[in-house]
Every structure is written in C-alpha cells, then in structure tokens.
Amino acid sequence: MYQNSNNIIFLFENSEQYSLSYVKKGLGELYEIFLENNYLSLSNDAVRFSYTGIAANRTNLFCILPKYLKGWLNSDIEYINQAKQLIKALKVYQNNIDLDIPDAELINYSSHSINSEIALADFILNDYLQNGLWSFIQKNIVNNSENEILWDYTIENTYPIVSKFPYYFDTYSNENLLLTNNIISKIHNWAINYCNNKYSDLLDIYIDIVDEQLLFLEDIGEKSFLLNAIDKELRITFNDRNISLLKALSELINASGQYGENTYTLYGKNKFEHVWEAAVSFCFKNQYHTFKKHLSPPIWANNSGSIVSEKHTVKPDVIRWIVDGNKSTILIVDAKYYLFRFDDINKKAENNPGVGDIIKQYFYEFILSRNTSSADWLKFPTEYINMLVFPGMNIGGTMEIIGSVSIESSIKTKPIINVYINPNILFNSYIVGKIFANDVILSIVTRVSLLNK
Structure with missing residues (x-):
C-alpha cells in the first residue's frame, strides 16, 4: 500500500495481500460491493484484489494498479504516472470492447448515478x-442602442415628433446579454x-x-x-x-x-487480462477477423446426421501473416497476463500457464497449416511461429525472448517461444493508437527463426 501527497491510496491487484480490517475500514460501503462481485478474495484475515482501476467513497480514493507493477514504483510521480496510464488504457478498452468475450464489460458506475x-x-x-x-444568452429589448431598430416595437411604444416625416427620439433594438452567474453556472x-x-x-x-x-x-x-x-x-x-x-x-x-x-463509485476491470489481451491484439495488428474463415470450427452431429451444428470456439489472441521479401511467416500469439518468471536459484518456472494453454497453441498451428485449407500462405513456404507473451518490467526494449516451452510427442513440433513485453511500451502504444512497427515484429520473428533452426 502507498498513499501519496494528495491522499490517493494505491494498492496492487492480485500480487499482494492486505489486512482485512484495514480494507474493510478503508472501503467502507464498497467492501460489500467488492465481496458480492468477487472483486476481492479472502484468506484468513488477509485480502487480495481481483479488480484493477479506481474505487472511491466519500472519504477515500483508491487506485488499484496492475499486478506487474508491484515492487517497481518508488515515488509519487511514478505511482501517478502509472495511474494515468491505467485510466487512459481503460478508456481505450471501453471504446473498443469485444462483446464476443464473456465478462468483457468495463465496470463504470456509481451508487447514485449511471456513470462513475x-x-x-x-x-x-x-x-x-x-x-x-x-x-x-438573455435576449433583452433596449432603447437607443446601436443595434438594428425594431420598428414595429418602436412605433407601438413611443411617440414621434411629426414634421415633414415622423422622427423618433427613442428607438428600441434587440440586445443579447451573456449571463454567467445564474444557478447553472x-x-x-x-x-x-x-x-x-x-x-x-x-x-x-x-x-x-x-x-x-x-x-x-x-x-x-x-x-x-x-x-x-x-x-x-x-x-x-x-x-x-x-x-x-x-x-x-x-x-x-x-x-x-x-x-x-453514503456513496461509492467504480471505474475499472475485474479481469484485467481482457485489457492486456486487447492491447496485445491491437499492437500486433491482429488479423483474426480476416483469417477467421481458415479456422475450422468443431462440428457436432447426431447419429443419423440429421442435426449438424458448428460453433466458432477456436480464437487465437493474435494471428498475423507477415510477408518480408520471399519469406512468409504466420505469427500465432497468446497474450498471457501472468507474472511468469524463471527462478534461477530453485531452477524452476513460476506462475507459468497450464498444459491446456500449450496444447491449444499447437492446435492453432495445426489448423492454420493443414493442406486442406484455402489460405493464401499455403502457396508459399511458410514458417509458423508460436509465442506466449507476458508482462515484463525488467527489459530494456519492447520485447525480449526469455525461453520456450514444448511437449514431447511423436509428432515433430517446434517449441513455443516465451516473450516478455514491456507493459509501459505496450499500453502507451495502445493508448495513442500506434501498432508496433514492422521492424520490431520482424526483429523478434528473425530471432525466433534462428532459435527454431
């Protein structure tokens, strides 16, 4: 927990436990809302948040930051800058929500109003x-101004001096008065x-x-x-x-x-992995909707064949076809919101995805590379590169290869490459609507190709 000079209380989603008594007191009426909606989990007298974003009541303003930032922030300005980035990323996500994803909606409401x-x-x-x-603008009728004369009004409300022609000493005109001190102002x-x-x-x-x-x-x-x-x-x-x-x-x-x-307000996401996936999809220039037709769906049929049903359940986070000169590459990316790392001391992988995620990636490659497909990339010698991308704060550039994962089998398969993406670079690009430059993508593709040889 960190409280800055403006009394904003900063917490971290999922990566740290907090005292139950402190959280209940600080959240006030928000505590029951968090509990009811599974925005936090309890373990004995400790609490973990599964919500990322802003939460406020009458007395306290909380900013719950993404879990990958834990241990990387030290000053007011660093906390505030990450909060700004988070809110901007949530705004972009809100404007581009993929409604096909369950529970994709952003949390944006207050106890007494529609919006947060x-x-x-x-x-x-x-x-x-x-x-x-x-x-x-208040419209008034005034006399003897330099504005255009209201002759009908002037004739009805004044008396002229009549000589050869009637002469009016007092004339009336419209005047618009700009008021800035009414109740609405x-x-x-x-x-x-x-x-x-x-x-x-x-x-x-x-x-x-x-x-x-x-x-x-x-x-x-x-x-x-x-x-x-x-x-x-x-x-x-x-x-x-x-x-x-x-x-x-x-x-x-x-x-x-x-x-x-007693009011409260919420603006955030209870499954921040959806925001991570959306940012990765955008920055890698995902072509899923273009190539969706080449991902054969499962077909369900009864014994007689009178009922045949299919449902699109095969959806990689990113499919990207890259043609660079004579080289054709299909990039298959799974955006994993895990704090994955290799423990050099104990010689093991920590917080790694399950075997189902690995099999799924191999299955995507199998479908996209089958000869019965009409995909254009099958007309060329094409390399298939499978990647799992994780948030990694400790890298200098945009992306860095950190290892691979594979499953031994009789079928010849290449390892799936594990890659860190700098989340600051990723979300800054997502916020301003700038996809990763081709040279950034091609650089990682070239390095993976060398590893696969």
Whole structure:
C-alpha cells in the first residue's frame, strides 16, 4: 500500500495481500460491493484484489494498479504516472470492447448515478477546456442602442415628433446579454472545482480554480433545488453540448455524496487480462477477423446426421501473416497476463500457464497449416511461429525472448517461444493508437527463426 501527497491510496491487484480490517475500514460501503462481485478474495484475515482501476467513497480514493507493477514504483510521480496510464488504457478498452468475450464489460458506475464519478469528471473537465464556463444568452429589448431598430416595437411604444416625416427620439433594438452567474453556472463552477481537486492528477488534466470562494455544493442550495433547476433547464435546451453537460452535472450531484449520502463509485476491470489481451491484439495488428474463415470450427452431429451444428470456439489472441521479401511467416500469439518468471536459484518456472494453454497453441498451428485449407500462405513456404507473451518490467526494449516451452510427442513440433513485453511500451502504444512497427515484429520473428533452426 502507498498513499501519496494528495491522499490517493494505491494498492496492487492480485500480487499482494492486505489486512482485512484495514480494507474493510478503508472501503467502507464498497467492501460489500467488492465481496458480492468477487472483486476481492479472502484468506484468513488477509485480502487480495481481483479488480484493477479506481474505487472511491466519500472519504477515500483508491487506485488499484496492475499486478506487474508491484515492487517497481518508488515515488509519487511514478505511482501517478502509472495511474494515468491505467485510466487512459481503460478508456481505450471501453471504446473498443469485444462483446464476443464473456465478462468483457468495463465496470463504470456509481451508487447514485449511471456513470462513475471519474468518468463524469473526465467529461466535465474536458468540456470546460473546450467550451468554458456555462453561460446563456438573455435576449433583452433596449432603447437607443446601436443595434438594428425594431420598428414595429418602436412605433407601438413611443411617440414621434411629426414634421415633414415622423422622427423618433427613442428607438428600441434587440440586445443579447451573456449571463454567467445564474444557478447553472454556479453548479458548473462547483463541478469543475470538485472534479479538478479530486481527479486532475489521475486524469492528467490541470486547470486553474474557477472561483476560490465557491467550493461547496451546499453554498449554492439544497440538492432537490439544484436538480430541479437542471431539469428545468433541460426542458428548454436543445443544444447537444448543453444537454450532455446538464445531464453530467445532475449525475455528479447524485454521485458525489456532498449532502451526506453514503456513496461509492467504480471505474475499472475485474479481469484485467481482457485489457492486456486487447492491447496485445491491437499492437500486433491482429488479423483474426480476416483469417477467421481458415479456422475450422468443431462440428457436432447426431447419429443419423440429421442435426449438424458448428460453433466458432477456436480464437487465437493474435494471428498475423507477415510477408518480408520471399519469406512468409504466420505469427500465432497468446497474450498471457501472468507474472511468469524463471527462478534461477530453485531452477524452476513460476506462475507459468497450464498444459491446456500449450496444447491449444499447437492446435492453432495445426489448423492454420493443414493442406486442406484455402489460405493464401499455403502457396508459399511458410514458417509458423508460436509465442506466449507476458508482462515484463525488467527489459530494456519492447520485447525480449526469455525461453520456450514444448511437449514431447511423436509428432515433430517446434517449441513455443516465451516473450516478455514491456507493459509501459505496450499500453502507451495502445493508448495513442500506434501498432508496433514492422521492424520490431520482424526483429523478434528473425530471432525466433534462428532459435527454431
């Protein structure tokens, strides 16, 4: 556990046990939510988290970081930078969820609102940077301005001096007055300051305090009064930006617990391996959907053959066909969110995948290389490279080969290569939408080819 200077409490998913009494006290009402949803596991008087992301109640803000970071962070800035990366990665994942994967959804809600508080803060702060403080234009009719004269109104409401032509000393015009001090502006003012104070570090958004004299929601009015004011404004507003902002302000009032309610908010993932797999799939430029037709599904038939059913259950994390000059390579990658390592002292592998994962990779290779397939790569001499990729913080570049795994059999098979990927490089690439450069992929392919000879 680590608490930074802004009182954000940092924990680690799965890799460390925490005191049950401390966790129950810190999480408060969140403890039962975590327990009910299997976001933590109990062992005697200790707790492990199986949730990665943000969790907050009225008094505490927790950031539960990925397990591979345990033991690698030492300062406020390192913890904050990893939290920023985590939140940005979760945002990208949220916008690209693969709905075919069970339990793929991101956890994003609050006890009293649809969205999590940090998601609302992200929207409100970015909206403020783009559009400024809430304001509205009040249309007034004023006299003797330089604007275009309202002749019908002027004639009906004033008396002219009549000579050869009528002459009006007083004329009326429309004037638009920009108001920034109404009730909605005050709520918006509070929301910006509240979100900025609580979440700016984690969201990597920094703005100046809008009004130091107005930091508490109670200063503006009672909760029901403020929500009614927002609802009233929503009924007469047709601008898309204003509608979105008003709804976000209403949710934030409910989510923040500023009126003494016991509130909580969650933004994260209970199976972070899905985020790891999504990042690996993107950065390796996964071509699964292009080549899915070459992965024959299991076919189920009854004795008479009157019922024949097939279901696509064969899905590698990454299939990539690479053609480099005269060389053709099929890359088959399994993204493993394991803290895998070789123990040099005890001479054994630790936290390694089970035999089922190894057999599965060999099976993928078997299907993709069979002669009955119509795949284009069968027209060329093609090498099949099988890889398991794990998070590895202790490497200098993007990827590093750390060994292999194989199964002895009468069938001639090549080892499956174990590779560390630097998670910082992986997630930074995933966040900015940049796949791994060809030379990075080709470099690892070349090294694996040499090992297989």
